[in-house]
Amino acid sequence: MDPSRKRRIRLTVALTAALLLASALVYTxxxxxxxxxxxxxxxxxxxxxxxxxxxxxxxxxxxxxSVLMFRVRDPKLDESVPIRYKGLVPDPFAVGRGILVxxxxxxxxFVGQPGSLTTKCPSKxxxxxxxxx
Amino acid sequence: xxxxGHALLILGLVVAVYGVAxxxxxxxxxxxxxxxxxxxxxxAIAGVMTFAFLIIEVAFLRSDxxxxxxxxxxxxxxxxxxxxxAVWSTQQGSLLLWVWLLSLWSSLALFLTRRRVREIVPYxxxxxxxxxxxxxxxxxxxxxxxxxxxxxxxxxxGLDPLLRHTTMMIHPPMVYTGYTMLTIPFAFALGALITGRxxxxxxxxxxxxxxxxxxxxxxGVLLGARWSYTELGWGGYWAWDPVENAALMPxxxxxxxxxxxxxxxxxxxxKVWNVSLILATGTxxxxxxxxxxxxxxxSIHAFVSDPTLNISFVVLIAVMIIASVSLVVYRRAELRxxxxxxxxxxxxxVFLIQNLVLVALTAVIFWLTFFPLISEAVTGQExxxxxxxxxxxxxxxxxxxxxxxxxxxxxxxxxxxxxxLRRNFAFPTAAAVVAAVLLLTAVSGVGGxxxxxxxxxxxxxALAAVAQEFWRGVRARRAMTHEAAPxxxxxxxxxxxxxxGGYTVHAGLAVLLIGVAGSSTFQHQRYATMxxxxxxxxxxxxxxxxxxxxxxxxQKISFGAVLDVTKGGHxxxxxxxxxxxxxxxxxxxxxxxxxxxxxxxxxxxxxxAGPFHDIWTVVNAADVPPLQPxxxxxxxxxxxxxxxxxxxxxxxxxxxxxxxxxLRDRLITELTQRFVTHPWPVQxxxxxxxxxxxxxxxGIIVAFGGLIALWPIPVLARRRVRSAAYAARxxxxxx
Numbered sequence: 001m002d003p004s005r006k007r008r009i010r011l012t013v014a015l016t017a018a019l020l021l022a023s024a025l026v027y028t029x030x031x032x033x034x035x036x037x038x039x040x041x042x043x044x045x046x047x048x049x050x051x052x053x054x055x056x057x058x059x060x061x062x063x064x065x066s067v068l069m070f071r072v073r074d075p076k077l078d079e080s081v082p083i084r085y086k087g088l089v090p091d092p093f094a095v096g097r098g099i100l101v102x103x104x105x106x107x108x109x110f111v112g113q114p115g116s117l118t119t120k121c122p123s124k125x126x127x128x129x130x131x132x133x
Numbered sequence: 134x135x136x137x138g139h140a141l142l143i144l145g146l147v148v149a150v151y152g153v154a155x156x157x158x159x160x161x162x163x164x165x166x167x168x169x170x171x172x173x174x175x176x177a178i179a180g181v182m183t184f185a186f187l188i189i190e191v192a193f194l195r196s197d198x199x200x201x202x203x204x205x206x207x208x209x210x211x212x213x214x215x216x217x218x219a220v221w222s223t224q225q226g227s228l229l230l231w232v233w234l235l236s237l238w239s240s241l242a243l244f245l246t247r248r249r250v251r252e253i254v255p256y257x258x259x260x261x262x263x264x265x266x267x268x269x270x271x272x273x274x275x276x277x278x279x280x281x282x283x284x285x286x287x288x289x290x291g292l293d294p295l296l297r298h299t300t301m302m303i304h305p306p307m308v309y310t311g312y313t314m315l316t317i318p319f320a321f322a323l324g325a326l327i328t329g330r331x332x333x334x335x336x337x338x339x340x341x342x343x344x345x346x347x348x349x350x351x352x353g354v355l356l357g358a359r360w361s362y363t364e365l366g367w368g369g370y371w372a373w374d375p376v377e378n379a380a381l382m383p384x385x386x387x388x389x390x391x392x393x394x395x396x397x398x399x400x401x402x403x404k405v406w407n408v409s410l411i412l413a414t415g416t417x418x419x420x421x422x423x424x425x426x427x428x429x430x431x432s433i434h435a436f437v438s439d440p441t442l443n444i445s446f447v448v449l450i451a452v453m454i455i456a457s458v459s460l461v462v463y464r465r466a467e468l469r470x471x472x473x474x475x476x477x478x479x480x481x482x483v484f485l486i487q488n489l490v491l492v493a494l495t496a497v498i499f500w501l502t503f504f505p506l507i508s509e510a511v512t513g514q515e516x517x518x519x520x521x522x523x524x525x526x527x528x529x530x531x532x533x534x535x536x537x538x539x540x541x542x543x544x545x546x547x548x549x550x551x552x553x554l555r556r557n558f559a560f561p562t563a564a565a566v567v568a569a570v571l572l573l574t575a576v577s578g579v580g581g582x583x584x585x586x587x588x589x590x591x592x593x594x595a596l597a598a599v600a601q602e603f604w605r606g607v608r609a610r611r612a613m614t615h616e617a618a619p620x621x622x623x624x625x626x627x628x629x630x631x632x633x634g635g636y637t638v639h640a641g642l643a644v645l646l647i648g649v650a651g652s653s654t655f656q657h658q659r660y661a662t663m664x665x666x667x668x669x670x671x672x673x674x675x676x677x678x679x680x681x682x683x684x685x686x687x688q689k690i691s692f693g694a695v696l697d698v699t700k701g702g703h704x705x706x707x708x709x710x711x712x713x714x715x716x717x718x719x720x721x722x723x724x725x726x727x728x729x730x731x732x733x734x735x736x737x738x739x740x741x742a743g744p745f746h747d748i749w750t751v752v753n754a755a756d757v758p759p760l761q762p763x764x765x766x767x768x769x770x771x772x773x774x775x776x777x778x779x780x781x782x783x784x785x786x787x788x789x790x791x792x793x794x795x796l797r798d799r800l801i802t803e804l805t806q807r808f809v810t811h812p813w814p815v816q817x818x819x820x821x822x823x824x825x826x827x828x829x830x831x832g833i834i835v836a837f838g839g840l841i842a843l844w845p846i847p848v849l850a851r852r853r854v855r856s857a858a859y860a861a862r863x864x865x866x867x868x
Contacts, residue, residue, distance in 0.1 A: 003473065007473075010477075014489070018493070021493060021497075021526075022496075024526075025496075025497055025500055025501075025526060026500075028522060028525065028526075029500065029501060029504050029508075029518060029522060030508070030516075032518055032521070032522040034516060034517050034518070035514050035515070035516055035517075036505070036515045036516065036517045053517050055515075055517075061732075063758065087660070088366070088367075088660065088751075088753050088816060088818050089753065090365070090366065090367065091294075091295055091365065091366050091734050091735055091736050092293075092295060092365075093732075094732030094733075095732060100517065114660070115660075
């Protein structure tokens with residue numbers, strides 16, 4: 001086969017593979033991605049039984065037996081929602097730190113799903129603490 | 134000294150800017166003295182930054198809380214080792230570390246190349262000094278480590294307990310060494326493009342730095358994973374977090390680069406690819422730093438987002454991309470390959486496919502890492518994606534990489550023949566088939582996990598291929614020298630460090646990925662709330678909570694648990710896990726409450742690591758409800774006593790306060806001991822993971838292989854190589 005034709009075929013195959021991979025990636029990420037809602041969005045959108053990924057800053061926390069009660073605030077607005085969470089709490093969890101938690105609207109109360117609570121990497125807190133102080 | 138430190142930063146910036154100007158002026162006018170002066174500027178910056186770093190280190194060691202970063206990240210009770218390492222736990226300290234390491238490695242690179250690639254070096258010097266200027270400017274304007282407070286606190290906040298881990302203290306300098314070293318080949322590649330000196334010479338002078346960067350970045354990533362596994366209390370080692378990905382992406386690209394440069398050196402091919410790859414790697418190293426330090430991705434690893442810092446980084450990254458793309462396009466004619474790919478069944482083709490897979494893997498990780506930002510830009514709503522989205526793309530690509538890491542060392546250059554296939558592939562293929570049969574017959578449940586089974590087989594193939602190459606090399610050497618096998622092996626590796634170091638890396642990677650496949654596919658985990666005497670079952674193991682422990686100390690209160698693990702009635706191991714609470718500095722929590730209700734906590738995992746499985750547990754003793762009434766009562770009583778003491782004459786206050794604090798300490802000890810005398814139920818996370826140790830062992834093999842490849846070749850062998858290269862060049866010229 002003519003070498004230049006061979007090269008063209010190889011290039012076409014490689015580009016097609018890249019295009020397919022890229023399309024699959026874009027499609028999968030958009031279909032698998034879950035909306036991260038802020039406190040204010042959660043208060044507006046929440047429907048009983050639905051789950052949401054809530055992102056925000058912890059403004060208060062209190063242990064009640066094995067249940068952790070905490071409030072999450074919208075980073076931009078002065079609105080907060082109470083969350084009831086039962087499950088392993090990551091060590092970096094603390095007031096003033098940013099978290100993500102999957103919550104379910106259970107008749108007006110937001111209940112965190114066990115194991116869904118994640119917090120920021122502790123090595124990056126220093127400035128957050130300094131500024132919060 | 135803070136003023137001196139700040140002055141040193143300004144001096145560093147001035148010298149860096151001067152160095153850029155001197156280098157460029159020298160190369161434009163052809164005056165060597167200016168070029169040399171530019172290079173010496175880098176040495177001067179290295180000296181200045183070393184001094185600045187020492188000042189801040191001494192401030193940490195002396196607990197000088199007049200420095201704001203010392204007050205925020207250290208305390209008098211912080212152990213000395215962690216005091217020294219607490220510098221880079223802060224934004225300001227880590228940026229200073231970046232500049233310091235950059236100036237050190239750049240000085241080394243410029244020193245080693247002072248008589249080589251003379252046309253390229255001035256531009257490379259200017260670019261490296263440009264990076265120094267940028268990061269020094271950031272420390273001066275936005276993250277000054279020498280900022281002080283007029284009213285320093287008596288005690289600092291202390292280092293975050295989670296960072297008090299040996300690996301975490303080495304991990305940041307390792308990753309930063311990797312990032313900063315990657316800017317060196319980047320600078321030389323840009324210099325080569327500017328001057329049009331596009332032979333493999335710039336690659337030869339910077340290859341060792343690319344390799345060292347790859348090694349350090351790899352070690353850094355592995356240490357980060359180890360810290361996550363043993364310290365963070367979630368039982369995993371990789372979460373596809375933006376910060377983890379930030380270090381992995383340049384590592385993957387540099388892996389591709391280290392392979393593809395062999396093709397350029399050997400056959401004069403892939404010039405555009407190589408130069409683009411290293412430019413992308415250098416840019417990715419800066420993007421990595423940006424991700425870690427800026428807080429642009431406000432998901433799990435969100436930090437305080439500083440818009441000014443972000444804009445500065447975006448401008449730098451944009452300049453790097455524009456300069457890289459423009460120069461590659463401008464020089465595209467001179468970057469044409471000197472030869473063509475003869476066959477898809479050749480080592481060059483395997484390297485090329487491996488490169489494409491590594492770049493595709495990086496692209497996937499890049500897209501998914503930045504997806505929250507992309508989705509917000511496209512749909513107006515930020516979206517979150519977790520590890521399950523990564524797996525369908527990453528797992529197949531990782532499988533291909535492992536398979537190619539086995540094929541690469543045994544396939545012939547240029548074109549493969551049937552004889553070559555039979556000779557080189559028979560043993561590794563047979564080993565992979567045997568592994569598959571053994572796994573399917575001896576291990577139940579493997580057949581249902583296709584990807585894991587394939588990874589085990591491909592890993593076996595790669596290990597067998599590498600073993601075969603070592604065996605053949607030793608056999609050939611023994612035939613020539615009649616050395617004993619161990620000496621022949623040592624001599625073989627010593628004389629072909631790059632080749633056999635690379636093979637060792639391939640073997641380590643196979644072991645590592647077998648560990649990843651095993652531990653991620655066949656892991657069992659469950660939560661169990663237990664009181665002493667109760668037990669829980671997991672994966673055939675019975676885990677009994679034997680007794681609770683409590684240790685109050687000046688540093689922290691530690692609630693622990695001792696667990697007995699049995700299988701089939703036989704004792705397997707004893708696990709000890711604890712939950713430490715560090716006292717809070719917040720007076721609003723109360724005199725007693727600040728010791729129990731602090732947010733500064735740290736879990737110590739209980740781990741029994743073995744060659745085939747790890748038994749892992751962590752206790753969560755965050756809630757202390759049975760103690761809360763006593764704490765509240767204690768806080769109220771101590772508050773009223775403190776008020777009463779404050780009304781006494783100053784001379785009487787001191788003795789009363791000492792008595793009061795002694796009482797407080799006794800109360801804390803007694804309350805803590807109630808966890809032993811009246812234990813309440815606590816929650817445990819129990820995990821049984823197979824083959825986790827293979828991951829760490831594989832990582833050590835990879836690092837060892839990298840060190841072999843990096844180690845300088847003996848002087849005699851170097852002379853022989855130079856003579857051979859000279860003879861080859863002479864022969865080419867005469868022809």
